[in-house]
Amino acid sequence: xxxHVFWKGRVxxxxxxxxxxxxxxxxxxxxxxxxxxxxxxxQRVRLNGAWQGVHRLVVEARLQRNLDQxxxxxxxNWDVTDNRLDNLELVxxxxxxxxxxxxxxxxxxxxxxxxxxxxxxxRAHIRVDGRQKHHGYHDSLExxxxxxxxxxxxxxxxxxxxHA
Numbered sequence: 001x002x003x004h005v006f007w008k009g010r011v012x013x014x015x016x017x018x019x020x021x022x023x024x025x026x027x028x029x030x031x032x033x034x035x036x037x038x039x040x041x042x043q044r045v046r047l048n049g050a051w052q053g054v055h056r057l058v059v060e061a062r063l064q065r066n067l068d069q070x071x072x073x074x075x076x077n078w079d080v081t082d083n084r085l086d087n088l089e090l091v092x093x094x095x096x097x098x099x100x101x102x103x104x105x106x107x108x109x110x111x112x113x114x115x116x117x118x119x120x121x122x123r124a125h126i127r128v129d130g131r132q133k134h135h136g137y138h139d140s141l142e143x144x145x146x147x148x149x150x151x152x153x154x155x156x157x158x159x160x161x162x163h164a
Contacts, residue, residue: 007061008047017058017083019045035081042080054083059090072096094130108141112148124148128155 003014011020011028020028033054035041043054055073060066062085067073074091075082107115108122112135116123121137122144135151138144 005061005064007057007064010047010057012058012061014058014062014085017054017085017087019054019057043083055080055088058083058085059088063090108144110141110145110148112151113141113144124151126151126155 004011005014006012009021010031011022012018013020019031019033021031023029031045033043033045035043044051045054045057046052047057053073055075056067059073067090070093072091072093072095074089074096076087076089079087112126113122113124115121116137119137121139122141123137124135124144124147125132126135126148127133133151135147136144138147
């Protein structure tokens, strides 16, 4: 088992995100994850009587420690069923919120861009370290989207992890 680790009485395959239980006869049986459904069906397995997220278990197994409540595991490719270690990263809640998707109620269809009625223009902004940075009022949606995209590239170059 080249990339398997033992964690919380289970064998975790870090390449695939699959979790196995060792039976009394020594055989490994894969724990089949279930999900709650809903908009983001995170995979979970029952472990010692409690449901735990597979993505968190994979990262805990790699680090060989329990994660704190304020540590968040982000799926880099937004596929919450893809629990390979390569697809997971440990982030703060603030960093994780930077990866959120556009709300279905968004008038612009883009993160950080909205129509400002008072100025009758599109406004671009980005939130950095809890503070909103204004990136101008624009006559067109395309111009505002471009301004925000440039701000994202600039912040990523400074070490932040924004999704364009």
